[in-house]
Amino acid sequence: MNKMDAPLSALGRFRGWTTHLLAAATLVAGRPLVAQNAMLELPPHPTLLNARATDVSDDGQRIVGDAGPTGGGLYLAVEWSGASTIASMGLPSGTSPLALARSANAFCGSRPSWSGFRVLNGSTAMFAGIGEAISDDGQTVVGVRLASGAGGYSAFRWTASGGLVVLDSLIGAPVGSWDVAAAQAVSGDGSIVSGVIYHDGNSFTDAFRYDVTSGVVQRLNPTGSASAGAMSRDGSVIFGDVNNSGVFRWSASSGFQNLGAPTGAAFIQVIETSDDGSVVVGHLRPSGSNNFQPFRWSVSTGFQVHTVAANATVSGMSPNGAFVVGQIVYPQMAARGFVWGPDLNANGVIDGYESPFCQLPTTYCTSKVNSQFCTPAIDVSGPASASGGSTCLVTASNMLNNRAGLLLYSYQASATSFQGGYLCVAAPRRRTPVQVSGGSPTGSDCSGTYTFDFTAHITSGVDPQLQVVGQSFACQYWARDPQDPWGSSLTDAIQGVVCQ
Numbered sequence: 421m422n423k424m425d426a427p428l429s430a431l432g433r434f435r436g437w438t439t440h441l442l443a444a445a446t447l448v449a450g451r452p453l454v455a456q457n458a459m460l461e462l463p464p465h466p467t468l469l470n471a472r473a474t475d476v477s478d479d480g481q482r483i484v485g486d487a488g489p490t491g492g493g494l495y496l497a498v499e500w501s502g503a504s505t506i507a508s509m510g511l512p513s514g515t516s517p518l519a520l521a522r523s524a525n526a527f528c529g530s531r532p533s534w535s536g537f538r539v540l541n542g543s544t545a546m547f548a549g550i551g552e553a554i555s556d557d558g559q560t561v562v563g564v565r566l567a568s569g570a571g572g573y574s575a576f577r578w579t580a581s582g583g584l585v586v587l588d589s590l591i592g593a594p595v596g597s598w599d600v601a602a603a604q605a606v607s608g609d610g611s612i613v614s615g616v617i618y619h620d621g622n623s624f625t626d627a628f629r630y631d632v633t634s635g636v637v638q639r640l641n642p643t644g645s646a647s648a649g650a651m652s653r654d655g656s657v658i659f660g661d662v663n664n665s666g667v668f669r670w671s672a673s674s675g676f677q678n679l680g681a682p683t684g685a686a687f688i689q690v691i692e693t694s695d696d697g698s699v700v701v702g703h704l705r706p707s708g709s710n711n712f713q714p715f716r717w718s719v720s721t722g723f724q725v726h727t728v729a730a731n732a733t734v735s736g737m738s739p740n741g742a743f744v745v746g747q748i749v750y751p752q753m754a755a756r757g758f759v760w761g762p763d764l765n766a767n768g769v770i771d772g773y774e775s776p777f778c779q780l781p782t783t784y785c786t787s788k789v790n791s792q793f794c795t796p797a798i799d800v801s802g803p804a805s806a807s808g809g810s811t812c813l814v815t816a817s818n819m820l821n822n823r824a825g826l827l828l829y830s831y832q833a834s835a836t837s838f839q840g841g842y843l844c845v846a847a848p849r850r851r852t853p854v855q856v857s858g859g860s861p862t863g864s865d866c867s868g869t870y871t872f873d874f875t876a877h878i879t880s881g882v883d884p885q886l887q888v889v890g891q892s893f894a895c896q897y898w899a900r901d902p903q904d905p906w907g908s909s910l911t912d913a914i915q916g917v918v919c920q
Contacts, residue, residue, distance in 0.1 A: 458763035458770045459728075460503045461748065461756045468496055471506075473745035473757035474529075475520045475736035479807065479920055480743040480761055480772040484509065484527065485735070486516040490754050497529075503759055503773045511539065519554045522608065522739065526558025538578065549576055553606040556653075560610030562603035572598035575615055577606075577632065591630050591637050593617045601628075605651035605658070608695075612655030614640075616647035627660045629670070640670045650693040650700055653739070657697025659690045667700065667717060682715055682723040691734050694741035701744060703733050714744075714760075732758070743772070771806070771889035772920045779803055781812075781916025784833060785896070788841025788910040791903035794818045794866035798897060798911040804918050805875050806889050812875040816897040816911050819868035821859030825899030825909075827852040827872045831885065833894040833915045839906035844896045844913035850883065857899065870897055878918060891918045 464471055468487035476483045481502045488495030497511040509517065515537055517527035526540040528551030538551055540558045549565025561578045565586070575587040587593075593601040599618040606613055611633050617626040627640040627648035640648060640658060646668060648660040658670045666681040667690055681688050686707040693700045698719060703712040711731040716724045734746040744760040761770040780803055787796045801813040814827060834846035857868025874895065878886045885891060896913040 457760060458768050459758050459760045460770055460773070461758050462500050462503060463506050464754065464756065465496070465498060465506055468498075469754035470495075471498070471755060471757040472735060472747035473500065473759060474516070474518050476738045476743045476745045476759065477520065478738045478740045478742065479809075480738065480759065480770070481920075482520075483745055483757075483759060484517045484520060485745070485757050497527075500757070500759075503770065511537075518551060519736065521554045521558035522556035524556075524558035526554060528552070528554040528561040528563070540580070551578075552602075552604050553651075555606055555610035556608040557610075560606060562606045562613050562615070564602040564604075573600060573602050573618075575601035575603040575613075577603060577613055579610065587613065587630065590635075591617060591628050594619060598622075602647075604647070604649050607651060607655035608653040612651070614648035614651050614655075614658050614660075616660075627658070627668070627670075629655075629658060631655075640676055641668065642676055647690075649690040649702075652693055652697030653695040657693065659693050659697075659700040661688055661690050661702075664688065667702070669700070671697070679717060679723075682725045685715075688715070692737040694737070695739045699741045701734055701737055714746075743770075773889075779917065779919065781895075781914040783912055783914050785835050785844035785913040786842050787912045788839075788908075790818075790820055790866070790901050790909045792820060792864060792866050794820075796897065796899075796909055796911040798895070798914055800874075800895075800914050800916075802875075804878060804886075804893065804916055805920065806878055806887050806918050807920055808875060808879045809920070810875060812873070812878075814872045814874050814895050814897075814914065816870040816899075818866045819857045819859075819870060819897070819899055819911075820901055820909060821857055821863070821865055821868040822861070823857045823868060823900045823909075824854050825857055825870050825897055826854050827870070827895055828898055829874075829893055829895040831891065831893055833892075833913065839908045839910070840904070841908075841910040843910070845894045852877065864903075868899075870899070886918055889918055889920050892916070893918065 465487040469490050471487040473483050473485040483500040486495045487498045494514040497509040497515045497517050498506050499509050500506050516529045518529040528538050530550040538561050550563045551561045552563040554561050559580045564573045565576050577587055578584045588595045588600045599622055601617045603613050603615040613630045617628050625645040625647055627646035629638045644663050646660050646662045648658050650659040656672045660668055662668050664687055667679045669677045684706050685704040687705040690702040701716050704715050705712050712733050714726045714734055731749040737744045747755050748758050749755045781800050789795050796818045799815045802810045804812040828845050828849050830845040830849045832846040836843050852872055855870050859867030894915040897911040899909040901909040
């Protein structure tokens with residue numbers, strides 16, 4: 421069966437044959453964002469119009485997935501550059517990358533007829549099955565394969581050094597039955613596996629956690645059927661579904677917690693969690709509907725459901741939780757891949773795609789000559805980054821020594837007369853903490869300097885408006901000058917845009 425041919429009304433158990441969706445508030449670099457978001461459809465392949473996005477990088481600039489013909493047939497592994505262009509990944513026809521490794525050019529996924537694959541630095545390892553999850557370094561893959569001598573499922577763990585190991589007997593699964601087990605998540609170092617064990621012809625299931633190093637197997641659900649579908653990077657937090665109608669959270673410290681489900685959910689499936697295990701996403705089918713809808717749960721928000729006027733399902737989430745990818749199926753139309761992410765300025769465009777390239781802020785306005793006849797000067801070391809990806813040190817030189825000063829900033833540039841000079845930032849203005857210029861320990865000269873890390877200020881979350889990619893800003897230093905008629909000193913200013 422081809423993923424593109426599988427009816428969405430009969431989604432299977434595994435990410436290899438299902439798609440998934442997220443909603444609302446997300447986390448970027450560990451800091452919470454407000455519940456404002458946007459969904460963008462990804463451009464289709466020129467000839468293979470059915471598309472699905474399956475995984476995405478932390479910055480949202482690398483999205484992988486697959487595309488296939490609308491009439492059925494082999495699909496192709498593809499990659500999007502952010503929300504713009506699409507291109508083949510250069511893998512053999514029929515491949516589908518389901519998960520990206522964190523720190524290597526590695527993927528795991530599936531091929532037709534249950535021929536699984538893994539790609540690392542151009543090499544391909546084949547084995548019967550679907551690769552569900554991959555370790556950070558790309559050296560470990562877990563997933564499901566055809567059970568020996570049967571048409572059902574077995575759990576496997578594959579490593580570059582040791583090859584394929586069937587986990588059924590190691591995790592205490594009933595070997596020899598039709599459906600045995602499935603491995604659905606793996607820790608970043610590849611040492612911990614979670615998934616589902618089937619019992620009594622699938623009438624009952626156990627969620628399991630298997631520590632490969634110690635050999636310890638834990639059954640996570642004290643009562644009811646359960647399946648473990650998502651794991652934090654260190655393996656200490658696991659999410660899954662209970663009786664296909666609720667969500668559970670298991671942690672090494674708190675044990676099993678039944679989180680319940682959003683009101684009206686008839687079917688629910690957990691798909692992915694963030695690296696730190698604070699956010700989990702999946703999809704649900706509301707009672708009386710055939711369409712799947714995304715859900716999100718976090719400790720701070722509880723359940724959030726996003727309603728889409730189509731069948732929208734999630735396939736993957738970036739490790740930091742900022743971006744979600746998946747597929748939208750409209751009636752009588754080709755399926756489209758999508759990316760979903762934060763839109764704090766509510767303009768309908770994901771913040772990470774408003775200003776994808778970081779640019780150095782520019783100087784403007786005019787400094788005020790101080791009482792020592794020096795001209796203060798402002799400078800900046802790099803772009804201001806919402807993700808913390810670049811250092812933006814705003815500095816002031818030629819300042820009076822040992823004087824208190826602070827950085828004024830706002831969201832727009834200006835140039836109005838002020839205290840014998842120019843105020844270069846428009847209202848409303850904000851002030852940073854007071855600093856002392858230093859310099860010569862005695863006397864009065866222009867050896868003082870100030871430095872402020874503007875990127876650190878952005879990522880601290882003190883000013884949420886600065887966390888919006890594409891937000892403009894302007895900065896200017898003000899300092900005390902007791903010999904000046906107005907008692908103040910002013911630099912020129914910088915203006916720029918917050919980049920990703």
